[in-house]
Amino acid sequence: MTEFKKQTFEFSKMKDEEIEKVLKEHKIALTAEEARKIEDILGRAPTLTEATVWGIQGSEHSSYRSSLDHLGKLPVTAPGVILGPGEDAGVIELVKHGDDRYGVVIRQESHNHPSQVVPYEGAATGIGGIVRDIVCMGAKVIATLDPLRFGNPEKDHCRLITEEVVNGISGYGNPIGVPNIGGDMYFDDSFNDNCLVNVCAVGIIKESEIIHSYVPKEAADENWDIIIVGKPTDNSGMGGASFASLKLDEADKEMNKGAVQEPNPFLKRHLLVSSYDLVRILKEKGKLEKVAFKDMGAGGNMCATVELVKTNKLGAEIDLEKIHIGMKNIHPSVIACSETQERFCWMCHPDLTQIILDHYNKKWDLPKIAENARASLVGKVKKGNYVLKHKGEKVCDAKAVDITEGLRYHRKYTPRKIKFHEPKTTPG
Structure with a gap:
């Protein structure tokens, strides 16, 4: 039986390209900035399991991390x-x-x-x-x-x-x-x-x-x-x-x-x-x-x-x-x-x-x-x-x-300017 050693990653001490290499190797869908944020949240280096957890639970699919602000406006x-x-x-x-x-x-x-x-x-x-x-x-x-x-x-x-x-x-x-x-x-x-x-x-x-x-x-x-x-x-x-x-x-x-x-x-x-x-x-x-x-x-x-x-x-x-x-x-x-x-x-x-x-x-x-x-x-x-x-x-x-x-986004946006026109009608 394989023995898995507990792995941790000190993202705060890595350059962006080093973080991206680690994330790609382990198929974790995080950005370098997000990986560092997880370390800030925990107050320590995250384990491989924790990085994986946040990569999944912090996704748009699971947490609506960037769309929740907009969905919250619906009745x-x-x-x-x-x-x-x-x-x-x-x-x-x-x-x-x-x-x-x-x-x-x-x-x-x-x-x-x-x-x-x-x-x-x-x-x-x-x-x-x-x-x-x-x-x-x-x-x-x-x-x-x-x-x-x-x-x-x-x-x-x-x-x-x-x-x-x-x-x-x-x-x-x-x-x-x-x-x-x-x-x-x-x-x-x-x-x-x-x-x-x-x-x-x-x-x-x-x-x-x-x-x-x-x-x-x-x-x-x-x-x-x-x-x-x-x-x-x-x-x-x-x-x-x-x-x-x-x-x-x-x-x-x-x-x-x-x-x-x-x-x-x-x-x-x-x-x-x-x-x-x-x-x-x-x-x-x-x-x-x-x-x-x-x-x-x-x-x-x-x-x-x-x-x-x-x-x-x-x-x-x-x-x-x-x-x-x-x-x-x-x-x-x-x-x-x-x-x-x-x-x-x-x-x-x-x-x-x-x-x-x-x-x-x-x-x-x-x-x-x-x-x-x-x-x-x-x-x-x-x-x-x-x-x-x-x-x-x-x-x-x-x-x-x-x-x-933990990975919520509050992105700025500019409302689109849309000019509405009454449809043209044909008399008779």
Whole structure:
């Protein structure tokens, strides 16, 4: 077994070109300035795992680091909005019934770069990710939709991408039993080198039965546990969040294929049904407020766990060796950040821990459904820092909010001057 030595980088003592060489060697999507900023935030030289964590969690895809200022200007509250932005999905009021409201759970995101590079897998994992967001709110997925934009269909590569994206959407949606009920498709030369694959999923839920994508303030005092469920972590999709935030370069096409996740819709169907069953049990026990549930997509184990604790400024302690893995000799940064598909994260009161573990591992027998798939207890919610350990050493030790918000940008911009004209009309 490979022994990984803890690496640290004193970026403050390096020239820009030296930093850029280190970052390129380890495929970390940071600038030299950002690398130095991480060292300032920590007050010490970051480890390789920490640099990787910030490269992913600090990307536009994960943290909206430069667009959040602009997105924050959009209206997000209204009488019919049950739950606005900030969690895995939003909820819009459908109908009032007695003292409760039923809502439509809805989420939309894009899987553009993955679908341009590996069209079938890119589109399929887009569907796989978007349905997880609905389930994590406590809802059952009832449908998907896909607004699609492709290049000129007279060009061979554009036509191939179109066909394989459509095949990927159906190839994932059909096995999980979720119908695609709508969408649209447009073709234009402007999409020849970068298609737009938007994926959307919807579900139905009662307002009183929503499960949140963050732990409550008392989670640390109550000693909440952290459980990872699903496919064993491997190195697939490593760096996908950073890749999704970068400009596509034809020269990097082969290398970028490794950042696209690998779908397994048949395992996902099992995870969906078993999770619906667990949500039902938690409802019956009146314990929905004693759990938090999150999709594991971009940034993998790290992203899901840090986002679950950061809302109420809590921390966590996670032993990366307790996370079930699908291959030998994986570096701790990969265990933390790989975007292996078909995974969820539960955080729960310790009274519920064994119930959740037994539910997936025994009642629904995950280990027999896919090799080394399971539910694993990997850590605790804590006060203080977000800590990842490997072989007894801390490979990441930082405030959760610094990881999720430390690389925000507030760029100056000049509003465009647009002259509007009334359209000319023809009399009669």
